[in-house]
Amino acid sequence: MNPWTGRALLAAGTIFLLTLGGPSAFPQTKSERVEKIPASRRAFPLTKFYDTPNPLPAKPPGDLIRSEEFDEYQLPEGVQAVRILYHSRSATGHDVATSGVVLYPEGKAPAGGWPVIAWAHALNGVARQCAPSLARNVQHGPFLAMYVSLGYAVVAPDYTGLGTNFRSAYSDVPSNATDVIYSLPAARAVVPQLNSRWVAIGIGQGGPVAVGIAELEHEIQDPNYLGSIAISGLDDVQEHYSPSGGHAIYEMPLFLAYGIKTIYPGFEVKEILTDGAIALYPRVEQACGDPGADLKLSPVEMLKPGWASNKFVTQYFSRNTPGQKPAQGPIFVLSSELDPSLPIGWTAQVVARMCKLGDRVQFERYPQSDTGSIFGDSVRDQIAWMQARFAGRPVVSNCSAQH
Numbered sequence: 001m002n003p004w005t006g007r008a009l010l011a012a013g014t015i016f017l018l019t020l021g022g023p024s025a026f027p028q029t030k031s032e033r034v035e036k037i038p039a040s041r042r043a044f045p046l047t048k049f050y051d052t053p054n055p056l057p058a059k060p061p062g063d064l065i066r067s068e069e070f071d072e073y074q075l076p077e078g079v080q081a082v083r084i085l086y087h088s089r090s091a092t093g094h095d096v097a098t099s100g101v102v103l104y105p106e107g108k109a110p111a112g113g114w115p116v117i118a119w120a121h122a123l124n125g126v127a128r129q130c131a132p133s134l135a136r137n138v139q140h141g142p143f144l145a146m147y148v149s150l151g152y153a154v155v156a157p158d159y160t161g162l163g164t165n166f167r168s169a170y171s172d173v174p175s176n177a178t179d180v181i182y183s184l185p186a187a188r189a190v191v192p193q194l195n196s197r198w199v200a201i202g203i204g205q206g207g208p209v210a211v212g213i214a215e216l217e218h219e220i221q222d223p224n225y226l227g228s229i230a231i232s233g234l235d236d237v238q239e240h241y242s243p244s245g246g247h248a249i250y251e252m253p254l255f256l257a258y259g260i261k262t263i264y265p266g267f268e269v270k271e272i273l274t275d276g277a278i279a280l281y282p283r284v285e286q287a288c289g290d291p292g293a294d295l296k297l298s299p300v301e302m303l304k305p306g307w308a309s310n311k312f313v314t315q316y317f318s319r320n321t322p323g324q325k326p327a328q329g330p331i332f333v334l335s336s337e338l339d340p341s342l343p344i345g346w347t348a349q350v351v352a353r354m355c356k357l358g359d360r361v362q363f364e365r366y367p368q369s370d371t372g373s374i375f376g377d378s379v380r381d382q383i384a385w386m387q388a389r390f391a392g393r394p395v396v397s398n399c400s401a402q403h
Contacts, residue, residue, distance in 0.1 A: 045129075046163070075103070083099065104193065113195035115390050116155060117200075119156040119206075125284065128164070130168075155198075170255045170262070171205060174320075175262075177213045211234060215328075225328060228330075230332070231382075235346040238321070258281075267310075362385070362398055
């Protein structure tokens with residue numbers, strides 16, 4: 001199947017131009033237009049659809065809990081949407097409920113069904129209302145609609161705790177990757193026109209999740225998994241807090257502490273957060289984004305001296321270091337980093353580790369600095385890569401150039 005037809009290309013180009021001219025889908029590059037739109041107009045309220053009993057009645061991961069068709073998203077005509085609620089597994093092995101949305105083309109599916117993209121979204125907080133399926137544009141709606149216009153179905157989970165009444169693991173890659181993998185059988189139970197074969201795409205902080213999916217698939221060995229794309233680079237969570245990082249945004253220490261507490265219940269946030277940060281900490285569950293814009297503290301003022309040596313912190317960083325385990329299938333990495341020798345060349349470091357493990361990685365750098373522009377310039381490369389995967393063509397790897 002070759003979905004890159006003239007008609008689809010025109011539709012995709014129109015959608016993408018609208019994306020560049022409208023509100024950004026990414027919290028780190030929000031436009032003034034987005035900031036001026038009241039939150040009530042940018043998101044839907046939580047409904048009973050997202051509520052589940054805790055503990056859940058025991059079911060296998062991937063088992064569908066409920067679904068609902070939803071036609072109120074700000075998406076182009078021809079894009080069908082259905083919300084799903086399904087069983088997943090937490091990092092501690094407990095049964096949890098995860099929500100998400102399935103987007104697919106209107107009309108008759110091709111023979112074998114719509115080829116599937118499993119979408120790993122960028123992060124926007126840990127509160128329940130931060131779920132992309134509650135956003136009117138599904139957080140990355142114009143980009144996702146572009147894929148649908150090209151003949152793909154998109155399964156976009158929220159990650160556990162965003163939407164559902166469980167704790168979010170925030171940036172924990174294994175947890176979020178697990179949610180993505182288990183969203184697929186749930187989606188097929190609702191939309192049987194989905195093809196059994198699939199690729200994963202992660203954008204922003206979802207990029208490491210796409211790699212995490214590949215690493216989990218090395219153990220699962222699902223023959224229908226064809227590979228992953230990481231858009232906007234890769235990094236180690238720990239790098240954001242290193243003295244040379246320089247990229248630790250205000251709210252990250254609070255979200256970091258929250259994620260560690262989710263993975264390791266025995267961890268106490270007061271072990272690493274200062275009194276000033278502790279005062280702000282409860283706000284992370286109350287809204288998306290910056291939990292205390294009026295009381296900004298630097299990361300240094302929020303983290304206690306020696307915090308990084310805490311045993312739970314080191315364990316969390318270790319499990320969120322990509323490139324430590326072999327990956328299944330090819331991986332396509334798209335990054336804006338131009339000079340891998342600089343301290344900010346985190347993606348190149350991760351790619352080098354993956355290549356040493358024998359992973360098949362195609363690493364491409366783009367001159368743009370923001371995620372939206374990288375996405376736009378890489379659209380043809382993404383589609384060509386996916387077409388090659390679904391067609392079973394040979395894998396391209398430039399790992400030899402990374403050493």
